[in-house]
Amino acid sequence: MPETEAFMFDRIELQREFFERLTTIDAAIVDRAAKEPCRDCGGPLHRGDYPRKPRGGLLAVAAEAFGRRFSLCCGREGCRHRVTPPSVRFLGRRVYVGAVVILVSAVALAVATASAVTRTTGVPARTTRRWLRWWRGPFTTTAPFVDLSARLVPAPDRRRLPTSLLERLGGDGTSCLAKLMTWLAPITTMSCPDGSRFVRGVM
Numbered sequence: 145m146p147e148t149e150a151f152m153f154d155r156i157e158l159q160r161e162f163f164e165r166l167t168t169i170d171a172a173i174v175d176r177a178a179k180e181p182c183r184d185c186g187g188p189l190h191r192g193d194y195p196r197k198p199r200g201g202l203l204a205v206a207a208e209a210f211g212r213r214f215s216l217c218c219g220r221e222g223c224r225h226r227v228t229p230p231s232v233r234f235l236g237r238r239v240y241v242g243a244v245v246i247l248v249s250a251v252a253l254a255v256a257t258a259s260a261v262t263r264t265t266g267v268p269a270r271t272t273r274r275w276l277r278w279w280r281g282p283f284t285t286t287a288p289f290v291d292l293s294a295r296l297v298p299a300p301d302r303r304r305l306p307t308s309l310l311e312r313l314g315g316d317g318t319s320c321l322a323k324l325m326t327w328l329a330p331i332t333t334m335s336c337p338d339g340s341r342f343v344r345g346v347m
């Protein structure tokens with residue numbers, strides 16, 4: 145196999161500093177979201193973070209130390225509406241952190257066999273297959289993908305997602321992962337509609 149750019153992604157190991165950077169971005173996002181009143185009752189939003197048990201697999205063991213999902217809760221009695229703003233660390237309810245979902249999917253596209261992917265990344269083959277189906281299917285109907293496709297000419301190759309996006313976003317391995325997570329952040333939560341405005345300009 146030729147040493148393509150995509151294949152090089154399996155040499156990346158995401159270190160503590162990378163997740164510290166993402167945590168700083170998430171903190172800026174939750175601070176912005178907290179400035180708005182509760183959508184249901186107009187009451188004040190207070191921090192109501194909750195614990196998660198993120199997995200990083202073999203390529204991002206450091207991720208497992210960053211388990212707090214930043215969240216907000218309405219302070220008004222009887223409402224207590226919860227708003228979980230977008231995140232550049234967590235990709236929805238998946239137990240693996242977002243950067244690992246992207247990175248391992250890129251490795252799975254580049255490496256010939258499922259067993260080699262599992263050996264390199266520590267992520268079970270059925271999980272990586274599910275992720276690749278998501279990138280090719282439901283992901284292509286999301287607002288971030290539609291926005292990105294409109295900006296990138298020619299449009300990224302849908303059969304090679306997410307690698308085709310990483311290549312187009314540019315930068316070295318870890319910075320293009322962070323950039324892509326910033327694009328994906330709005331789809332990391334269902335409880336914060338139009339959350340993309342909290343993410344704009346945070347990087």
Ligand SMILES: [Zn+2]
Pocket residue numbers: 182183184185186187218219220223224225
């Ligand atoms: Zn409220």
